[in-house]
Amino acid sequence: MEERSAAEADAERAPGADPAADPVASGRDAPVIVTRALTKRYRGGQLAVDGLDLTVPAGSVFGFLGPNGSGKTTTIRMLMGLIEPTSGTARVLGRPMPRAARAVLPHVGALIEGPAPYGFLSGRDNLLRYDAADPTADPRTRRARVAEALDRVGLTAAAGKKAKAYSLGMKQRLGLAAALLRPRALLVLDEPTNGLDPQGMREIRSLVRELADDGTTVFLSSHLLDEIEQVCTHAAVMARGRLITQGAVADLAARARGRLVVTTPDPGEAARVLKEQGVADVVVAENRVTGEPPDRDMAEVNAALVRAGVRVRGFGVERASLEDAFVELTGEGFDVAG
Template sequence: MHQGPAIETRGLTKRFRGGQLAVNQLDLTVPRDSVFGFLGPNGSGKTTTIRMLMGLIAPTSGTASLLGRPMPKASRTVLPRVGALIEGPALYGFLSGRDNLIRYDSADPEADPRTRRTRVAAALDRVGLTAAAGKKSKAYSLGMKQRLGLAAALLQPRELLVLDEPTNGLDPQGMREIRALIRELAADGTTVFLSSHLLDEIEQVCTHAAVMAQGRLIVQGPVAELAARSRLAVTTPDPADAARVLKELGATDLTVTDHRVTAEPPPGEGDLADLNAALVHAGVRVRSFGMERASLEDAFVALTGEGFDVAG
């Protein structure tokens, strides 16, 4: 078993016809045994990156490797060790969920036909589709189709799972179940690489993450470090006055909303109580005041300057 990074790219670049630069000099490192979240606003190059990683399209330049082997050159030996759900599963609508999985398993040259139905039954049970196994997949809801696609990725033990929006279409209970399954797989030694438009999902289930914007990698690292920045937060009916006072005192990176101001506190060892006293002295009505840990969403907006929409 390869013990280096599960995924590694160096200078990975994709330029489409017409000169569109979708991915630009991407250096990505996904540690073994991690649950890695892949984030970015619409059109940031995430899906293009995933397609290159899986050998579905060729890069213009640069290199990509899965489990220590170059892609797409080593796809025949690497992909049997990789499970994937990309942009939703491809299903035969006239076949039942069970029969779709049997077809998937039959296409795997390394799958033992003697244990096929046992593996299919186990995969269906793992994603909560046993009761619907005999139902034609064209009658499945979007969430059920996502579950079936995930079941297909789990028919064999995998060293790496690549999942594109794995909870898309699921109700809250289904989302919790899939998150629990991802944690279980990671605990068993499977590296999970997933993109998601749900930032709380990344914070709940991922150990590491990378942020893309306009085809370039902005930052990568442990989730706890990406969202570790603390900010001063003031709740007040006088946000403009509060922002003015804080700025005069040396606070930076101020964000002002209707009833709230957040900022990087002034440098140095000044007492936060002195900042609060200065606000009150200036006539600012302070309802709450203190330091708070930034969310991953705060970190994302600070890094990209954009709201969070990762359809691309």
């Protein structure tokens, strides 16, 4: 078992009392989250997370991507110290979790598994109560910080309304506001756009980008590929409890080969020639023929089309998307939009 230093022990007893024990100060360029062989097995033998090795760079917007049931929320609960791992290790802001939770969590804002506000209280009063429960929060600035958090998520006009009258999307915004009551080194968001309409999704994505620009590392789990591709700088893909891949979003998409696209008024003849040239998975849709590029010079494929009398109006390879990369890596379909 990892031996605990005196500084760590002091920090756990009195979080925030010693600036030198501040987990954020332990290395600003170090990864914000690191797991090694992190595993969670529930009673009955269900393996929810299997040997996860994850590295989240500081300053990134990190997308944690996977279908519902892939182990994302279980991983987040272990990272936040809400449940114990069966085996393996997790470090958040340079400290071991869940052991250093008291030192780490004041620097982390989180929205996990959806908000659960007090229905009989207004949105504003919910946030005031949440903040009052934080022993490290300054009561002198409480009302100003609550008002700012409500404004950032677009709930100022509904701040006095009882939470039981809030829609699912409004409750989601309120949970996000609770995570933003104080400046955070790390913001952990579990499906933050759940229940939001398209306009609300755009607003939350814009807010995430603003937070990242201000220096907050954002760890965002989602089952929506489109959401990850639009807002994240880095991503990890989970499936059936295992990590499939991780890295910069642009690099993950670049690993997929993309699709050859031919625009022509002769789609049937074009499809025949492309198959002869080794193009796989040929799909015809009106005047557009697509397929997986063969391992050969694309100029030769284009020349073969012209020799066959195909009137080529457009020819090229479309850049692969994160969806293409996911399907290529896992062989599975996926939700791509909200």
